[in-house]
Amino acid sequence: MAVETEDVDADLKSLESRLDTSNYPKTHPLFSDKNKKALHCWKNEAGGGHDIDEMAVLRPKVYSYRSVPNKYAPEQSTELEIKLCKGVNRKAVKRCLTFDMYKRALMEQKQFYATFHNIRLKSNQLRTTEIRKLALSAICNKRYWLDCGRHSVGYGSVEIELFGGDCWRCKQKDPPAALQEVSRL
Numbered sequence: 302m303a304v305e306t307e308d309v310d311a312d313l314k315s316l317e318s319r320l321d322t323s324n325y326p327k328t329h330p331l332f333s334d335k336n337k338k339a340l341h342c343w344k345n346e347a348g349g350g351h352d353i354d355e356m357a358v359l360r361p362k363v364y365s366y367r368s369v370p371n372k373y374a375p376e377q378s379t380e381l382e383i384k385l386c387k388g389v390n391r392k393a394v395k396r397c398l399t400f401d402m403y404k405r406a407l408m409e410q411k412q413f414y415a416t417f418h419n420i421r422l423k424s425n426q427l428r429t430t431e432i433r434k435l436a437l438s439a440i441c442n443k444r445y446w447l448d449c450g451r452h453s454v455g456y457g458s459v460e461i462e463l464f465g466g467d468c469w470r471c472k473q474k475d476p477p478a479a480l481q482e483v484s485r486l
C-alpha cells in the first residue's frame with residue numbers, strides 16, 4: 302500500500318474530528334488534545350514527528366516499520382526501527398528480529414524464530430528453560446490467502462468461488478467483470 306498525495310497533513314486536517322493527534326509534537330499544526338484516548342478515533346502510530354518510510358505487517362500486533370524524523374520532530378530525533386511481536390518476549394524481539402526479517406517473512410514467505418530464556422519454578426526448584434519460538438511467519442489462518450501471498454479475502458468470499466486462489470488485485474486496478482456482476486445482484 303502506498304499513499305500518493307501533495308500534502309498528507311492537509312488531507313488529515315479534513316478528518317480531524319476522527320483523529321487522536323495528542324501524541325503529535327505540540328508545534329505540529331494537527332496537534333490537539335481534544336480527542337485524547339477517545340473511542341473510535343484513529344491515532345498515528347509514529348506520532349506526527351516521524352513519517353513511516355516502510356512497514357511490514359504480518360498479523361495484528363505483529364509488525365515492524367522504519368520511520369524518519371520530519372520537520373516537526375524534536376531535535377536529535379533519529380531514524381527508528383520499531384518491532385512488535387505478540388507472544389515473544391520484548392528483549393528477544395529486540396535482539397533476534399530485524400525489520401528485514403519481517404519484510405522477508407511477508408514477501409518471500411520465510412519463517413523466523415526467536416530464542417529466549419524463561420525462569421520457571423518446577424518441583425520447588427528454579428529452572429531456566431530455553432524457548433525457541435516461531436516469531437515471524439506470513440501464515441495467517443484467519444483469512445483465505447491468495448496465491449500472490451500479498452492479498453487475502455474472508456473465508457466464504459465469492460472471490461474464492463470465482464477465481465480460486467488467483468489474485469486479480471496484483472494484475473489490474475478494477476475488479477474483473479465477473480465480480481462486478483455479482484456485486485450488482
Ligand SMILES: [Zn+2]
Pocket residue numbers: 447449450451452468469470471
Ligand atoms: Zn495479490
